[in-house]
Amino acid sequence: MKLAKRVAALTPSSTLEITAKAQELKAAGHDVIGLGAGEPDFNTPQHIIDAAVKAMTEGHTKYTPTGGLASLKNEIIEKFKNDQEITYQPSEIIVCSGAKHALYTLFQVLLDDEDEVIIPTPYWVSYPEQVKLAGGVPVYVDGLEQNEFKITPEDLEKQITSRTKALILNSPSNPTGMLYTEQELAALGEVCLRHDILIVSDEIYEKLIYGAHQHISIASISSELKEQTIIINGVSKSHSMTGWRIGYAAGNKEIIKAMTNLASHSTSNPTSIAQYATIAAYSGSQATVEEMRQAFEERLNIIFEKLVTIPGVSCIKPQGAFYLFPNVKEAAVKTGFENVDEFAKGLLDEVKVAVIPGSGFGAPDNIRLSYATSLESLEKAIDRINQFVQSKL
């Protein structure tokens, strides 16, 4: 059967693919350390699980409104008020089956064929594919390593055409862990307002911030920027709820209405039980969110120091999320590999450490290491990478 043109060029998610491969090898008895995982390694906090069990027992196992339960929307509105000081109405919120699905639905309602979406590199693997699936064209702006992988207003302005519809911002970033400051966001926002470009602000790693850094939502800077922005967020990373599939979008009510209409013909609604669990996640104690953040920060501080001592490896210290994104070009060249993709393959084949090559993120000189795994495994993995490089010098 000949498949549709729109999927012919679709590349599978490298993050999910490599994570699955590492798990498969592990299950087959290989001593693999997986640093591919894009999800917290903690179990979902117990009070959230209890709320889901209660919801099932009480019969909340039926369809819900497409855009999400009113009580959940209210919790999300409270969250925005408390954390970002932004006020939304229920008509400005849609709950989706994960943040990924919120983004997918957004691009489907936003883009006509050939509409352009500006994506800063390095980017999360799904952005370009989702834009293409909606008929749009990804236009890349390089976030240079010497500028902490962040784009400047001048770089952005150069890529704007009459077809530019949106800019994606992801702060903290997957894969780099970098955060935009309020001044940087305001300057990028000014360009978007002037050209009437929608800002898609993916804030899924908002709760995972380290050191003295601070997360700022671009929508919180001014009422104009709030109008110009769709925020994407969810509980996957903050509350270790990746499998529950709850994310949401907040912003312009016409866009949210169109997204809700589309979802009414695709998912009908996000899982009822997971919605009740999310109400508990937001209304209950946030202590576990902070405990997980502290655990990530402790791991980061320990392994970052070890990583940068490996010959040919350099890395900017991440400010958020749970990834390290070292440049390993020199290490790859010195150890005789043709490119970093091959180097990453060598790591898995020879020392059984699974990492994600940066090429999938538009940064072919880097690899992504997730530290969402135990400190013991992380230390072992960094030792193995070090030995791998040293043995080939």
Ligand code: PMP
């Ligand atoms: N945005 C980014 C940057 C991500 O890393 C992820 C991770 N999966 C998502 C969105 C999607 O999150 P979710 O699991 O809620 O779909």
Ligand code: GLU
């Ligand atoms: N976002 C995570 C990652 O980048 C999970 C996998 C995915 O959804 O692509 O690894």
